[in-house]
Amino acid sequence: MESILAAGRLDHGRITIVPKPCSIAEIVETCSARQxxxxxxxxxLLELDRIPQTIYGDRPALDQVFGNLFSNAxxxxxxxxxxxxxxxxxxxSVCITVRDEGIGIDADDLPKMFERYFRARSSTGIAGTGIGLNLVKQIxxxxxxxxQVASSRGNGTTVTLRIPIGAETSDEMRVATG
Known part of the structure; x- marks a missing residue:
């Protein structure tokens, strides 16, 4: 439900990213503990000792990113x-990979994974809306x-994020132009 509401806000240009100093390790740890x-x-299994202490990011939005990725995994x-x-x-940049050992994704479906409402063929019979990864990408x-997403059917999936550590100006607001 939260993804649907956030997608609607993106469509209307109402999601605003306000980068502030935050600990991405803390966000990842909180989201993984919740999941x-x-x-x-x-x-x-977290390996976060090689990431910077602080980045400039929007904590609630990054929480939604990792919450979605962990839920999918x-x-x-x-x-x-x-x-x-x-x-x-x-x-x-800080780079973070989320890798599962699950059902994987067909090669033909990979280019479409971030399209809104798209669901991979391998997800048949598993509940979902096809909104989550599109929202994650936009955030x-x-x-x-x-x-980026890398996967093959039957061999799990790896999602890799690259997020700049700093901000041009720490109080800059970025608004979705849906």
Whole structure:
């Protein structure tokens, strides 16, 4: 429901990203703990010691990004309990991968994964709206970052985020132009 409401706000240019100093490690840890409490069958294996202490980001929006990615990792890997989250600094960006060992995605579906309402063929029979990854991509791009997905059917999925560490001006607001 939250994704649907946020997508509607994006459509009307009402999502505003206000970058402020925040700990991306803390956001990832909070989101993984929340997901583990919901689905006790899964473990999040975090490697975050190579990321910067502070970045400029919109904490609630980044919480939504990681909440969605972690929820997907659990949902599409019901028989594989480990979700690997690895972070590092690359130049002026923080990079974070979220890797599951689940059902994976057909190669033909990969280019469409961030389109609104698109659902991969491998997701048949699994509840979802097709809004989450589109929303995640838009939030990451509003932060000046990029997102990529790599996967193959039956071999899990890896999502990689690259988000700039700093901001041109720390109080700059970025508004979606839906």
């Amino acid at each position: 583990e409490s919901i689905r006790r069958s899964h473990r999040f 659990v949902k599409y890997a019901p028989e594989s309990p480990n979700v690997h989250v690895t972070g590092w600094q690359e130049g002026e 990451v791009e509003l932060h000046g970052g990029t997102i």
